[in-house]
Amino acid sequence: MEDPHNIPHNQVFRPYNLSELFSFWNRFPDAVLFAGGTDLLRGQTKRLFTFPKTFISLDKVEELKKISRTERYLEIGAAICLSDILRLGKIVPEGMVAIINSIGNLRLRNLASIGGTILSTHRYSDLHAILIAQDATYELKSASNARWISASKFVTSGTELLQEEQALISRIRIPISSWSYVFHKKIGLLNRDDPDGGTFLLLCNTEKNLIMDLRMIFVGSKIIRFKDLETNLLGQTVPIGEKSMESLLVNCSDLVASEMAENKYLQNSILRSITVALSGI
């Protein structure tokens, strides 16, 4: 029977642990998971929200709100909000602090969860840059199984895996490492939704003026990992000579042009960022 008053009949479940969550989810497989809600609710400007018929709120699930640290890793529960990650202090990688501070604003960061940010539907979240560059892994948990997947593999096949296995991201594990040089550049509108924007990140370790480790990545509407450049620069002396720099930039320029053929602004911004980043090593 149609509801003459058009009153929404949404069901909201608020489980207290993963066992309850999977039990609800098994009964209602179409239920949408709701953490901070920033991805789901932003862009909705009508007076009342348009909600899925059934959703599961994750804000009370204990296992998703844990933070732990070992000598090698920092583990963050997927429902931890971005501001709480910043409050952990110096154990948070420098690149991660810079990127989180460029996402949204202070109020939104108090709502947005790290898990929800990773799964952002607007475009690839800037957070992927640091998570991929630092070889982070995500724990995908379902009712019967738990496994770890690398951040780089997740961007290609993670969403399908989550749907197939009816799983969620429960923890994010970030290796603790320090870098002698970190360069981050936000491209596009700062602290705003910008489908044409992105983030450029370079992490470098040098020892006795030699590049020992280097990670370079751009994340926006596409993800560009500069693997060839990373390999070519290993063992090179710093500062990088002019001729080497020119040849590196030509290679990068070809890669960027092929990935971002339609967007001259992004091409130029990425190349400019690469030039500045490499000059600073």
Next chain:
Amino acid sequence: MTIPFILNGEDVVAQCSVDKRLVDILRDTFKLTGTRADCRNGVCGACSVIFNGRLVPSCLIPAFKVKDGEVITIEGFKQTIEYQDIIMGFNQSGTQPCQFCETSIILTIEALLSHNLRPEPQDIVAAFVDIQCRCLDPNQLLDIIKTISEIRQKRLYGRSA
């Protein structure tokens, strides 16, 4: 849906659908109009409230999330001694935030100082990056927050930096 929660220190109950925004609950049910619904997108800051100890945009908080939580609006915050520090800082500088931006500016200052009593200029700029009040000179805001910080430190520790 019946939503019991703590509003400005008092136990209250709201009756509304799960899809109603907190900002509309505050304005419609409780007549607390200091919290304004402007962009409805979490960007402008006009709907800022302190929810479970954090500064959040109430336009992005659906009713079901408010259940058993604690909300402090600008009206509630004005009853606190922390608000007195902030107003004293503005008075000493000879300025006042405009009425429309008052909520976002005052609560953002409180959020900043409650985590770091001596914020650096870049922290202040980062906190106010999305609050575009045309009535307040951004440089003046840095001085005002420094003044407020000194007032608060004097009150808490009997001395300023």
